[in-house]
Amino acid sequence: MKARTLAAALLLSACGLASAQDATKALGGLLRGVNPGGLLNNLTAPTPAAPAANTDELVKLLAQSVDSIDETREQEIGRQLAALLAGSKPLHPDLALQRYVNRLGRWISLQGSRPNLPWTFAVLDDPGFNAFAAPGGYVFVTKGLVDRVDEAELAGILAHEITHVNQRHHLKALAAKARAGLATQAIASQLRGNAANALSGQVLALGRNLYSSGLDQGDEFEADREGVALAARAGFDPYGLPSVLQQLRTAKPDNPLFALTLGTHPPAQQRLEQLEVAMGSRLDALSGKPSVPVAQRLQ
Structure with a gap:
């Protein structure tokens, strides 16, 4: 069976969630204990349902070395940041x-370097054009993004975010911020709260700062390159992500629907140029597949 046919079959099969009840369970309990607000504007960190007792240890380990963060600790950090998002x-x-989106994301993640992570994909009810990832296998896209892309483009975006997780980009960025002293500032800002919230606040403050400022440009370029290859391995048109970047290139920076994405990523033109060099014509044979609207998959 060809990769494309297999990808479509798995999206329509029991590869993902079998029922609406399973869908809610697969979201990792993120519906509990969170409060809606403006997307990354004046973020108030939600109190986790069961704050980890070793959150202070996590921050100390981050400040020392990312290599000291095993998958269990990585998933704990990711759970807290996913609750933030x-x-x-x-x-x-x-x-x-x-x-x-869970089926699509899980199928793509199986083609990557960390298929055994407990991957969770979710759609945020927001009109903006945004996508986010958190350590340990959490990936979010906004409804506004889904409404503006076809399946291959969405696959490219998910593959980009999956690459961030696979390469531990967010952990490395959090570690750099922790070493820069932001964790100490977070402790001071949380002193008026109880001890558990203060500890949790250290990680969440680092996360708020990270999602507001974005990752390093090198990390974004790597996620583009690896994401294109990952989407192709999953059976999707490798030019899905470049097509999204073309859309971002024409978006106006003062458009509030695109402002966060444009403000936290390298210029779309620069990303396209980097991809052109990396891709060349090597993936052309895998391109040209018919566009599949997301709405068609939902019927």
């Missing part, structure tokens, strides 16, 4: 859409 906007109520 899910707390900034509610999850979209369309469970069919949530199931579809």
Whole structure:
């Protein structure tokens, strides 16, 4: 069976979630204990349902070396940051859409270097054009993004975010910020809260700063390059992501729907130029597949 046919079959099979109830469970309990607010504007960190007792240890380990963060600790950090993202906007109520994005994301993640992570994909109910990832296998896209792309483009975006997780880009950025003293500032800002919230606040403050400022340009370029290859391995048109970048290139920086993405990523033209050099014509034979609207998959 060809990769493209297999990808489509798995999206329509039991590869992902079998029911709406399973979809809710697969979102990792993020619907609990979070408060809606403006997307990454004046973020108030949600209090985790069960704050980890070793959050202070996590921050200390981050400040020392990313290599000291094993997968269990990575997933704990990711769980807290995922709660932060899910707390900034509610999850979209369309469970069919949530199931579809989970199936698509999980299929793509199986082609990557860390297929055994407990991957979770979710759609935030926000009109903006944004996508986010958190350590340990959490990936979010906004409804506004899904509405503006086809399946191959969405696959390219998810592959880009999956690459961030696979390469531990967010952990490395958090470690750099922790070493820069932001963790100490977070402790001071949380002193008026209780001890558990203060400890949790260290990680969340680092996360808020990270999602507001973005990753290093080198990390974004790597996620573009590896994401294109990952989407191709999953059976999707490798030019899906470049097509999205073409759309971003024409977006106006003062458009509030695109402002966060444009403000936290390298210029789209620069990303396209980097991809052109990396891709050349090597993936042309895998391109030219018919566009599949997301709405068609949801029927």
